[in-house]
Amino acid sequence: MRRQDVAVTVDLAVLTVRDDALAVLMVERGNKPFRGMLALPGGFVEADEDLDDAAARELVEETGIEAAGLHLEQLQAYGEPQRDPRRRTVTICYLALMPDLPLPVAGGDAAASRWMVVDDVLDPATPVAFDHRLILGDAVERARTMLEHRTVGAAFCTEPFAISELRRVYEIVWGRRLDPGNFSRKVTGVDGFLVPTGEHSRDGGRPAALYRRGPAVTLTPPLLRPAR
Amino acid sequence: MRRQDVAVTVDLAVLTVRDDALAVLMVERGNKPFRGMLALPGGFVEADEDLDDAAARELVEETGIEAAGLHLEQLQAYGEPQRDPRRRTVTICYLALMPDLPLPVAGGDAAASRWMVVDDVLDPATPVAFDHRLILGDAVERARTMLEHRTVGAAFCTEPFAISELRRVYEIVWGRRLDPGNFSRKVTGVDGFLVPTGEHSRDGGRPAALYRRGPAVTLTPPLLRPAR
DNA sequence: CCAATAGTGTCTTTGAGACAGTATACC
DNA sequence: GGTATACTGTCTCAAAGACACTATTGG
Numbered sequence: 001m002r003r004q005d006v007a008v009t010v011d012l013a014v015l016t017v018r019d020d021a022l023a024v025l026m027v028e029r030g031n032k033p034f035r036g037m038l039a040l041p042g043g044f045v046e047a048d049e050d051l052d053d054a055a056a057r058e059l060v061e062e063t064g065i066e067a068a069g070l071h072l073e074q075l076q077a078y079g080e081p082q083r084d085p086r087r088r089t090v091t092i093c094y095l096a097l098m099p100d101l102p103l104p105v106a107g108g109d110a111a112a113s114r115w116m117v118v119d120d121v122l123d124p125a126t127p128v129a130f131d132h133r134l135i136l137g138d139a140v141e142r143a144r145t146m147l148e149h150r151t152v153g154a155a156f157c158t159e160p161f162a163i164s165e166l167r168r169v170y171e172i173v174w175g176r177r178l179d180p181g182n183f184s185r186k187v188t189g190v191d192g193f194l195v196p197t198g199e200h201s202r203d204g205g206r207p208a209a210l211y212r213r214g215p216a217v218t219l220t221p222p223l224l225r226p227a228r
Numbered sequence: 229m230r231r232q233d234v235a236v237t238v239d240l241a242v243l244t245v246r247d248d249a250l251a252v253l254m255v256e257r258g259n260k261p262f263r264g265m266l267a268l269p270g271g272f273v274e275a276d277e278d279l280d281d282a283a284a285r286e287l288v289e290e291t292g293i294e295a296a297g298l299h300l301e302q303l304q305a306y307g308e309p310q311r312d313p314r315r316r317t318v319t320i321c322y323l324a325l326m327p328d329l330p331l332p333v334a335g336g337d338a339a340a341s342r343w344m345v346v347d348d349v350l351d352p353a354t355p356v357a358f359d360h361r362l363i364l365g366d367a368v369e370r371a372r373t374m375l376e377h378r379t380v381g382a383a384f385c386t387e388p389f390a391i392s393e394l395r396r397v398y399e400i401v402w403g404r405r406l407d408p409g410n411f412s413r414k415v416t417g418v419d420g421f422l423v424p425t426g427e428h429s430r431d432g433g434r435p436a437a438l439y440r441r442g443p444a445v446t447l448t449p450p451l452l453r454p455a456r
Numbered sequence: 457c458c459a460a461t462a463g464t465g466t467c468t469t470t471g472a473g474a475c476a477g478t479a480t481a482c483c
Numbered sequence: 484g485g486t487a488t489a490c491t492g493t494c495t496c497a498a499a500g501a502c503a504c505t506a507t508t509g510g
Contacts, residue, residue: 005235006235006236006273006275007234008307008318045234045307047234047309047316049309050308051305051306051308051318074304074305076302076304076305077279077304077305079273079278079279079320080279081275081276081277081278088275090236090279090318090320092305092307162489163490164488179472179473179475180489181475181489181490181491181492182474184490185490185491186471186472202481202482203482203488204481204482204487204488205480205481205486206479206480206481206488206489206490207480207481207488207489208488208489209489220455221452221470221471224450226473390462391463392462407499407500407502408461408462408463409462409463409465409501409502410500410501412462412463413464428508430509431460431461431508431509432459432460432461432509433459433461434460434461434463434506434508435462435507435508436461436462436463437462437463449497452499454499454500457510458510459508459509460507460508460509460510461506461507461508462505462506462507462508463504463506463507464503464505465502465505466502466504467500467501467502468499468500468501468502469498469500469501470497470498470499471496471497471498472495472496472497472498473494473495473497474493474494474496475494476491476492476493476494477492478489478491479489479490479491480487480490481487481488481489482486482487482488483484483485
């Protein structure tokens with residue numbers, strides 16, 4: 001093997017908020033190594049595609065989810081020499097945030113992909129292939145800090161959404177309860193974060209104003225998670 | 229070429245504060261492509277080494293700087309298909325922060341490396357190899373946000389250092405003037421950031437207390453850069 | 457003395473957080 | 484009416500920023 005010859009893959013940590021828990025999209029491996037174990041979706045980078053494109057393509061191939069309309073960005077690279085027992089492999093990991101949409105039925109290339117509760121996958125008792133548990137931990141930590149400084153939390157919500165849904169996202173990702181009133185004031189006060197639709201929800205109590213994602217990207221000032 | 233065969237390199241954006249400006253360590257390329265142009269130091273990842281180790285090794289090989297005692301962490305991966313005209317190459321970029329120490333004299337493998345003012349390298353009129361100008365821009369932006377949330381700013385200072393030196397680091401990296409009094413109160417108030425040595429400087433005015441880097445990693449609460 | 461830099465005092469403003477109070481739906 | 488959730492009012496507290504003031508050195 002020439003020293004330059006390294007296999008390069010992209011792996012995806014696709015997160016959503018589902019049933020009051022943070023969930024991650026996992027596939028069951030059909031081949032060795034780690035056959036039958038849980039793994040993050042991913043695959044080899046093609047010769048002529050950018051890393052971002054490879055991530056979007058793998059997302060469609062392995063899960064049927066279109067990258068358009070979800071938030072997808074690079075997390076970091078992992079290249080510990082023994083991370084893949086077959087050969088030297090460096091993986092470029094991506095983090096995706098999406099609403100809790102029904103998964104397309106697996107067909108063709110698409111492997112069996114399903115939502116798993118993040119805490120279960122992070123539990124050392126759960127068998128997970130490669131270093132994917134480590135990667136998922138980093139992805140979740142990244143998601144937590146992203147919510148503090150950027151408007152990406154809304155990427156978890158199906159439009160249109162009420163502020164309480166957005167607050168629930170923050171509460172679940174951060175694992176902290178937030179004051180509804182203060183949260184509402186805060187997010188509506190950030191210019192360009194939420195665009196009111198004029199519609200209102202009709203559930204239990206007083207109807208809540210519904211919003212769509214606005215053009216703003218950054219939260220200034222940030223929305224720092226409470227110390228405890 | 230099998231689709232898995234991709235060359236993997238590490239590149240380094242080594243930053244320091246020098247002569248009242250942010251500077252980056254650049255090498256002059258001795259080989260094609262981009263012969264004679266400025267580039268970030270870097271090289272191929274060896275078959276049996278971790279990415280972090282490869283970055284530390286390249287730092288020593290190309291610049292003679294020991295990684296011990298400077299801050300080195302992964303920035304992100306770049307893999308645009310045409311970024312290297314020879315063949316498909318993915319680079320894992322690292323960001324290093326270090327004090328303004330004299331560069332070891334280039335010898336043996338070490339190419340001619342020198343400090344360049346970051347703004348000059350970012351100027352489109354300056355010829356820079358590969359996508360290294362883009363990478364440097366990302367590195368600087370990352371450094372700016374790192375200073376807000378973490379204690380790594382002190383990695384730019386030669387120990388022991390006065391608070392004014394640390395403030396100067398912040399001012400240069402952020403491009404903003406900071407109030408000396410308020411800055412002093414802020415950084416001394418963060419537990420574990422600065423450890424007083426008991427010594428004092430003796431320059432122009434009143435002697436300043438000298439400090440070393442403390443064990444703290446994060447700044448809580450953060451030290452957010454002023455809007456303008 | 458003056459100039460220069462270090463560091464403190466203190467006031468103002470901003471924003472977070474607690475939490476009471478009001479609004480508007482469904483039963 | 485009661486319950487549930489949405490939102491607003493208001494108070495308190497923490498921290499940032501402006502800036503005057505004092506402290507300690509070298510000329």
